[in-house]
Amino acid sequence: MSIGLGLIGYGGMGSWHAEMLREKLKDITVEGIWDIREEARQKAKENGFKVYSSLDELLGDKNVQLVTIATPNDWHKPLAKAAFEAGKNVVCEKPVSLCAADLQEMTDASVKAGKLFSVHQNRRWDRDYKMVRSMLESGIIGKPYFIESRVLGSRRVLFGWRGVKKEGGGMLLDWGVHLIDQLMDMIDEKVVSVGASLQEVYADEADDNCKVTLTFESGLQALV
Ligand SMILES: NC(=O)c1ccc[n+]([C@@H]2O[C@H](COP(=O)([O-])OP(=O)(O)OC[C@H]3O[C@@H](n4cnc5c(N)ncnc54)[C@H](O)[C@@H]3O)[C@@H](O)[C@H]2O)c1
Structure with missing residues (x-):
């Protein structure tokens, strides 16, 4: 049906x-x-x-x-x-x-x-992400203590409503949620602390430079 x-x-x-x-x-x-x-x-x-x-x-x-x-x-x-x-x-x-x-x-x-x-949350099936995930699972690079995951745009990445705060604009809500979701999918541990820094570099009001740090139970840290 x-x-x-x-x-x-x-x-x-x-x-x-x-x-x-x-x-x-x-x-x-x-x-x-x-x-x-x-x-x-x-x-x-x-x-x-x-x-x-x-x-x-x-x-x-x-x-x-x-x-x-x-x-x-x-x-x-x-x-x-x-x-x-x-x-x-x-x-x-x-x-x-x-x-x-x-x-x-x-x-x-x-x-x-x-x-x-x-x-x-389609980026759980991205090829690059799946490769990293399977490398971690296979143990060939040992146990990680720090993971960095990033997306770089150029010029003004936030166009239209993506640059307007009340419409849910900003990089944290645009790309950030994908990268954080990948980490939560990949690391089978609870997050015990979160830090974030949101900046407007070119954008007028929404974050176009966003950094998030996550610390997991075992001490593993991740920077998005
Ligand atoms: N999963 C992904 O990889 C991915 C990629 C791009 C965008 N998105 C998400 O998809 C959503 C749309 O992004 P986009 O890039 O297509 O934006 P867009 O601006 O290209 O399209 C949004 C459309 O929604 C319409 N719209 C606005 N308000 C509406 C309403 N109240 N009722 C009906 N239609 C309305 C607009 O007229 C426009 O055609 C966002 O939430 C964005 O985060 C996800």
Whole structure:
């Protein structure tokens, strides 16, 4: 049986989701797309997808069992809650929320609705990450005491909403969550302390230079 999927947000990532689902996952059917921008709706139509006339129409579609959210970060919580209230399962883009309290609200809403809730943390399957992980697991480099994981952009990496704080902009929420997630996936220990330094170098208000240090139970340290 095919699962019907409604996609919210047809920008860079949403259009990628739609294309990948159509090409590669035959047991999921993209039922349709909702985006607040006319231009994005037009593009979705041109690419052969059904476009809803409103969010309510998507959420009211009985063929949609699963909603994927690929909007700017500040919209993840209200859209996920609306989807749960409409009785849908949700896959949300990263960062799932802007803070832990928001994530708790979203999780509570999914439990109340009895629906599944997951986050698209796709970089757990990156080839470079998987190579490092398997080297650590095999023991060929011994037990690490310090791990450094970094992403470097150039010029102004934060464009559009990514440079606006209240929309969930900044490197910590953009790339930081991927690298922290990889560490949490790879190191089977609890984190006992966290430090962070967020700077605006070129950006006006959101961190475009972010450093996070994590110390694990065994004393292992990681710098993101
Ligand atoms: N997992 C990954 O590797 C990865 C990569 C890129 C982006 N993302 C995530 O995907 C999300 C979208 O990023 P993007 O790069 O596609 O941004 P984008 O700006 O290219 O696209 C966002 C789209 O959402 C639409 N939108 C905004 N508010 C909306 C609302 N309330 N309802 C419906 N549509 C709305 C916009 O019109 C736009 O078309 C972000 O959460 C981002 O962190 C994840």
